[in-house]
Amino acid sequence: xxxxxxxxxxxxxxxxxxxxxxxxxxxxxxxxxxxxxxxxxxxxxxxxxxxxxxxxxxxxxxxxxxxxxxxxxxxxxxxxxxxxxxxxxxxxxxxxxxxxxxxxxxxxxxxxxxxxxxxxxxxxxxxxxxxxxxxxxxxxxxxxxxxxxxxxxxxxxxxxxxxxxxxxxxxxxxxxxxxxxxxxxxxxxxxxxxxxxxxxxxxxxxxxxxxxxxxxxxxxxxxxxxxxxxxxxxxxxxxxxxxxxxxxxxxxxxxxxxxxxxxxxxxxxxxxxxxxxxxxxxxxxxxxxxxxxxxxxxxxxxxxxxxxxxxxxxxxxxxxxxxxxxxxxxxxxxxxxxxxxxxxxxxxxxxxxxxxxxxxxxxxxxxxxxxxxxxxxxxxxxxxxxxxxxxxxxxxxxxxxxxxxxxxxxxxxxxxxxxxxxxxxxxxxxxxxxxxxxxxxxxxxxxxxxxxxxxxxxxxxxxxxxxxxxxxxxxxxxxxxxxxxxxxxxxxxxxxxxxxxxxxxxxxxxxxxxxxxxxxxxxxxxxxxxxxxxxxxxxxxxxxxxxxxxxxxxxxxxxxxxxxxxxxxxxxxxxxxxxxxxxxxxxxxxxxxxxxxxxxxxxxxxxxxxxxxxxxxxxxxxxxxxxxxxxxxxxxxxxxxxxxxxxxxxxxxxxxxxxxxxxxxxxxxxxxxxxxxxxxxxxxxxxxxxxxxxxxxxxxxxxxxxxxxxxxxxxxxxxxxxxxxxxxxxxxxxxxxxxxxxxxxxxxxxxxxxxxxxxxxxxxxxxxxxxxxxxxxxxxxxxxxxxxxxxxxxxxxxxxxxxxxxxxxxxxxxxxxxxxxxxxxxxxxxxxxxxxxxxxxxxxxxxxxxxxxxxxxxxxxxxxxxxxxxxxxx
Numbered sequence: 001x002x003x004x005x006x007x008x009x010x011x012x013x014x015x016x017x018x019x020x021x022x023x024x025x026x027x028x029x030x031x032x033x034x035x036x037x038x039x040x041x042x043x044x045x046x047x048x049x050x051x052x053x054x055x056x057x058x059x060x061x062x063x064x065x066x067x068x069x070x071x072x073x074x075x076x077x078x079x080x081x082x083x084x085x086x087x088x089x090x091x092x093x094x095x096x097x098x099x100x101x102x103x104x105x106x107x108x109x110x111x112x113x114x115x116x117x118x119x120x121x122x123x124x125x126x127x128x129x130x131x132x133x134x135x136x137x138x139x140x141x142x143x144x145x146x147x148x149x150x151x152x153x154x155x156x157x158x159x160x161x162x163x164x165x166x167x168x169x170x171x172x173x174x175x176x177x178x179x180x181x182x183x184x185x186x187x188x189x190x191x192x193x194x195x196x197x198x199x200x201x202x203x204x205x206x207x208x209x210x211x212x213x214x215x216x217x218x219x220x221x222x223x224x225x226x227x228x229x230x231x232x233x234x235x236x237x238x239x240x241x242x243x244x245x246x247x248x249x250x251x252x253x254x255x256x257x258x259x260x261x262x263x264x265x266x267x268x269x270x271x272x273x274x275x276x277x278x279x280x281x282x283x284x285x286x287x288x289x290x291x292x293x294x295x296x297x298x299x300x301x302x303x304x305x306x307x308x309x310x311x312x313x314x315x316x317x318x319x320x321x322x323x324x325x326x327x328x329x330x331x332x333x334x335x336x337x338x339x340x341x342x343x344x345x346x347x348x349x350x351x352x353x354x355x356x357x358x359x360x361x362x363x364x365x366x367x368x369x370x371x372x373x374x375x376x377x378x379x380x381x382x383x384x385x386x387x388x389x390x391x392x393x394x395x396x397x398x399x400x401x402x403x404x405x406x407x408x409x410x411x412x413x414x415x416x417x418x419x420x421x422x423x424x425x426x427x428x429x430x431x432x433x434x435x436x437x438x439x440x441x442x443x444x445x446x447x448x449x450x451x452x453x454x455x456x457x458x459x460x461x462x463x464x465x466x467x468x469x470x471x472x473x474x475x476x477x478x479x480x481x482x483x484x485x486x487x488x489x490x491x492x493x494x495x496x497x498x499x500x501x502x503x504x505x506x507x508x509x510x511x512x513x514x515x516x517x518x519x520x521x522x523x524x525x526x527x528x529x530x531x532x533x534x535x536x537x538x539x540x541x542x543x544x545x546x547x548x549x550x551x552x553x554x555x556x557x558x559x560x561x562x563x564x565x566x567x568x569x570x571x572x573x574x575x576x577x578x579x580x581x582x583x584x585x586x587x588x589x590x591x592x593x594x595x596x597x598x599x600x601x602x603x604x605x606x607x608x609x610x611x612x613x614x615x616x617x618x619x620x621x622x623x624x625x626x627x628x629x630x631x632x633x634x635x636x637x638x639x640x641x642x643x644x645x646x647x648x649x650x651x652x653x654x655x656x657x658x659x660x661x662x663x664x665x666x667x668x669x670x671x672x673x674x675x676x677x678x679x680x681x682x683x684x685x686x687x688x689x690x691x692x693x694x695x696x697x698x699x700x701x702x703x704x705x706x707x708x709x710x711x712x713x714x715x716x717x718x719x720x721x722x723x724x725x726x727x728x729x730x731x732x733x734x735x736x737x738x739x740x741x742x743x744x745x746x747x748x749x750x751x752x753x754x755x756x757x758x759x760x761x762x763x764x765x766x767x768x769x770x771x772x773x774x775x776x777x778x779x780x781x782x783x784x785x786x787x788x789x790x791x792x793x794x795x796x797x798x799x800x801x802x803x804x805x806x807x808x809x810x811x812x813x814x815x816x817x818x819x820x821x822x823x824x825x826x827x828x829x830x831x832x833x834x835x836x837x838x839x840x841x842x843x844x845x846x847x848x849x850x851x852x853x854x855x856x857x858x859x860x861x862x863x864x865x866x867x868x869x870x871x872x873x874x
Contacts (some may be wrong), residue, residue, distance in 0.1 A: 009066050010074035010095060013143045015081065018090035024136030031391040031418050032139050034126040034146065036119065040156045043569035046480040049383055050159055050471060050857075051117045051125045052205050053151030055461045056461050056786050058110070058451055071095045094137065105454035107134040111432070111447035113421065114468035116155075116208060118474035120484035121384075123431050124419045127447055128387070135392070142387045149385040150198070153203035153378045159475055160346055161368070168353040168363035172330040173317040175366050183234070184367045185854045186212035188341055189375030200760035202375040207232050207464075210366075215375075219485060227464035227863035232815075236298070238267035245272050251282050258289050258297075268297035268341060271845030275301055275309065279316035283336075287320035290335045297321075298367070299338045306340060306348050307355045314361050332778075341369025387412035393503040403493060415485065416493055416868045420445040429474070438488050482693065483655075487663045503588065504580035510612045512605040514568045514597075516540065520866045524859050527852045527873075546567040549577045556593050562863020568596035592637040598642060600865040603650035610643050637684065640664055641691075654699045661692045679800045686712065692731060720749040725759055731767050739764065755781050759792060766799070787820035790830070798833055801840065806870075810837040817857075831858060831870040839872060 012787075039047035057442055066142055071092060073620035077214040080090035100108045108717050111127040117126055126145060165184050173180075187206045193199040196217050203218020204226070211234050213219050218232035239257060247253040270278040278621045279299070299317060301309035319335040326332050339493075340352060356366050367438045401417040420439040423429040423446065431446055439445065449456050462470070521537040528534050540563075550570040558567035559629050571593035590613060597606040614851040635643075645655045665688045689712040696705035709726045714720055727742030743760045750757055762777035778796030786793035791817055800809040813834045817827075831854065836852050851871055858866065 003070065008070045009064055010063075010070060010071040010090070012061055014834050016588065017140050017142070018078065018088060020139070021090055021091035021094060021136035025309060025392070026395045028393040028395060029129060029131045029391075029399070030135040030138040030389065032387055032389045033124040033128070033141070033415070033419060034148075034385065034387045035122050035124055035415070036152070037119050037386055037412070040153065040160065040383055046160070047473060047482070048156075048159075048204075048478060048480060049120065049152065050115050050155035050208065050475075051119050051148070051152050051202060052115055052208060052467070053157045054112050054126070054450065055115055055203060056151070057144055062106060062110070062141060062451055063455060066095065066099050066106065067104055067352060068096065068099055068187055068472050071099065091137070093133065097346070098134065102453055106137075107453045108144075108451070109139065109449065109453060110130065110451040110672050111445075112450050112705075113446055114448065114467075114470065115462060116471040116474075117431070117446070117571050118471065118478050119431055120482045122415065122433065123446065123484045124415070124421060124433050126387075128421060131154070139387060139389065146380070146387060148385065149380045150378065151201045151205040152385070153382050154202040154375060155208050155471070156205045156383070157346070157374060157378070158185060158209040159471065163362065163475075164346065164350050165353065165368075168357050172326075172328055172357050173364045174326045174328065175231040177326075180364050181208070182211045184212070184364075185210045186235075186339070187215045187218070187366065187374060188369040188371035190215040190217065192372035192376040194376075195644040199375065206374060208468050222464050226704055230465060232464060232468075235267070236265040236267060237261040238298070238300070239269055241269055241302075242611065244269060250278050251285065253608060254282055254286055255289070256293070258286065262289060262295045265298065267300050269300045269302050270308075271301050271303045273691075275304065279312060283316050283320045287336070289682045290321070295335065297336045299336065300341065306344070307341060307352050309342075310338050310340050310352050310366055311355055312357055313686045314356065315361065315363055318361075325604060326362055328362075330357070331360050331365070332362045332713050333365050335363050337367060339367040339369055340347075341371065344368050344370050345372070345373055366818040371406045377681060386412070386414070389416065390416055400635075401492075413493075415681070416487060417489070419447070419489075421447050424483075424734070424873050428476040428477045430487050432482075432484060432488045433489055435489050435492060437545075438486075451556070458649040474490050480660075480786045487659045487784075491663070505573050505583060505586040505613075506578055506580050507616065508576060508618060510609060511572055513606075514542075514565070514572065514599075515602065516565055518565070518864065520855070520859055520862055521869045523577065523871070524852075524855045527848070527855060534859075537859060540566045540569055542569055543741045545573040547577070550574045554655070559595075560867065562599070564596045564599040564853055564864040564865075567592060568600065571596060587636050587639060592634050593644070594639060594642045594646070598646065598857060601867070603646055606642070607646045607650035608648055608725055622757060636665075641688075645691075648695060648698060654695050658692060658695045658699065658704075661695060663687055664688055665692065690725065697729075697732065705729060705733070718749060720746045720756055723749070724756055727760060728763060731763060736767055739767065762795065768793075771799045771802040775803065786816055788818065790816065790828065792835060794830055801837065806840040810841065813837070827858075827862065828870045832872065835870065835872045
């Protein structure tokens with residue numbers, strides 16, 4: 001038999017796999033992939049996982065030469081394997097074909113992440129492909145490949161334990177003793193395993209992080225098979241209960257152990273009879289002996305309360321052996337420590353460490369052992385590893401990217417297509433999955449070819465030392481939570497064909513009820529004296545809009561009049577009255593609807609409706625795709641922009657906002673490259689760049705903001721408006737010198753008396769604290785008709801406050817709001833500045849009266865959605 005344990009290689013899978021090739025559609029190729037669907041134990045705060053163990057699976061089970069004898073033996077087995085002991089179908093002809101034509105090597109290709117890679121939920125860790133008549137065998141070896149879940153889970157568990165211990169080490173251990181960290185979790189799991197192979201694989205996974213192990217099967221395997229003879233694992237002499245109870249009393253046992261091993265590190269279990277008495281009576285005698293032998297005595301409790309047992313041991317050791325204070329103010333026991341190996345879990349480990357440090361001891365004084373909890377109490381569901389078919393190319397050449405999409409199992413939705421995985425510089429190199437056709441060109445695919453219908457020429461597996469180093473580097477460098485799938489792939493997932501019926505875009509269930517209250521109206525009536533009646537602002541009613549279509553002309557009039565409540569209701573009514581087949585019209589109406597909700601400040605409702613719309617439009621694309629099977633219906637550009645903005649405004653998720661804006665930006669660039677609507681897409685890229693820069697400022701990412709604007713300016717270096725925008729960004733970020741350099745460039749492009757140049761000089765004067773010069777420059781821009789240059793006029797009036805003239809600002813702002821009540825979109829800023837002047841000029845009842853008067857005034861002309869925070873009532 002060519003398989004391990006005397007098993008035919010054909011039987012190293014699940015029974016039903018043997019029946020699949022006969023019913024698989026004829027295809028030129030098929031592709032599947034493996035992923036972890038959830039973080040270890042569903043940890044919401046740290047989603048890092050370790051991928052490890054594929055080398056063993058491939059060298060032991062995949063990269064083996066099949067023979068006709070294997071097929072003969074399998075045939076004999078399958079002849080009685082069906083129900084009633086009848087013949088079970090299996091692809092005998094395909095097996096014999098690759099035995100003859102492929103030297104007995106199984107005919108699939110496997111690309112995989114390197115051993116020890118840190119990955120996240122939905123990172124494709126393996127991609128499996130098969131071609132031509134072997135396409136139906138693409139997942140035949142799924143079962144053994146999936147067994148990488150076990151070493152991956154152990155490696156992740158050990159690394160999470162290391163993370164917790166390291167946190168307390170950083171707090172309480174001197175730098176020159178940090179090396180002891182890798183000895184602080186010991187593998188006691190050999191006896192807990194179901195077989196030697198399990199102990200070898202799981203124990204090796206543990207040794208990726210720690211050096212302590214009593215599992216010699218793993219220690220030998222790592223040293224002599226994986227690491228060229230270089231040792232990794234270490235242990236120390238230690239007693240078990242049989243040694244301690246074999247003597248008439250524990251003191252005799254301990255003294256004999258010290259006679260033999262006392263000059264080094266030795267561990268003794270001390271709870272065979274009475275742990276507290278042993279600490280009280282035996283430990284002082286051990287301490288006296290150790291003074292002469294210079295060894296380290298490790299106390300091991302094995303029963304009782306986990307935390308209390310450790311603290312009892314440390315306090316007793318402190319009394320018997322003494323301690324010193326390290327540079328961080330924590331006790332380090334001289335020549336002794338405690339190891340807790342009784343039922344340790346990640347949670348109990350953390351509780352013990354907290355108690356130890358809170359008691360004043362350094363974390364180096366305690367170590368841990370894990371047995372069954374490390375190597376046995378794990379299952380595949382802990383990280384949800386799965387293999388799923390993702391793409392198929394049929395005999396006629398049609399490629400279909402596919403995914404699993406169970407209606408009642410959203411956690412089991414898979415990814416469609418063929419993938420590549422790339423390091424994301426924005427996330428310190430963390431892996432991000434892309435569609436192969438849309439992968440970055442400036443970085444290598446992290447999925448490397450490890451099996452190509454046989455051994456890969458020139459391929460060599462990394463040494464265990466190299467794998468350890470990779471894990472240590474990536475776990476330290478990568479974020480705890482990462483965006484593991486690119487926006488492009490996520491959006492493509494939404495549009496991939498499934499058997500799920502799309503919800504019509506005029507489905508009433510897509511809507512969230514529209515709040516019809518008006519914040520400004522409520523505020524006016526709350527702050528206006530009851531003896532001064534104030535009429536209510538008009539509130540639209542749903543009945544006035546229901547049951548009829550509203551033309552684009554009417555909808556646009558609502559926008560001009562800032563009648564956002566009316567627009568929301570009119571758009572909803574129009575959507576409900578439009579046929580489901582008129583998707584282009586419906587998308588346009590949805591743009592009006594979402595715009596109205598955002599303008600009202602109802603960002604949460606807008607986010608909910610966008611999410612429902614995403615689900616409803618599974619067959620439509622959020623972005624244009626260069627793909628022969630792309631849908632003809634695409635979300636309108638303005639709706640896509642709103643979708644991006646709502647992520648930040650509703651959820652304060654500015655990184656997602658930036659990602660969506662970036663995807664839009666790339667889509668526009670693709671269209672420019674194809675010379676499609678050149679002028680329109682140039683305008684869009686500029687607009688999106690400004691929005692991206694603003695988003696970066698909201699994220700406090702100055703480098704990103706500057707990088708975006710730098711790119712924009714480099715594409716149009718002679719456009720003074722873009723260079724001015726760059727300079728103003730530097731001002732906003734506090735980079736006065738950089739702003740000055742940009743302003744100088746602007747003045748080389750335009751006449752010095754140009755209004756743009758004067759506006760720039762005014763802003764620079766503000767940043768330099770030259771308020772009088774700034775005021776005069778702003779006035780020169782505003783001229784005699786300030787209502788036509790509201791921004792400059794507003795800034796000039798604000799300068800009066802800094803010059804000590806708040807009344808001048810109030811008078812000027814009042815005149816401007818009377819002359820231009822809507823103030824060219826700056827009304828909220830004007831009201832805010834006006835109320836700031838009131839705060840500086842009045843207090844008490846007079847201040848409240850003046851603000852109430854201004855509320856009534858604003859209520860006569862302000863549209864829906866006016867930001868009432870402008871009145872500064874808090």
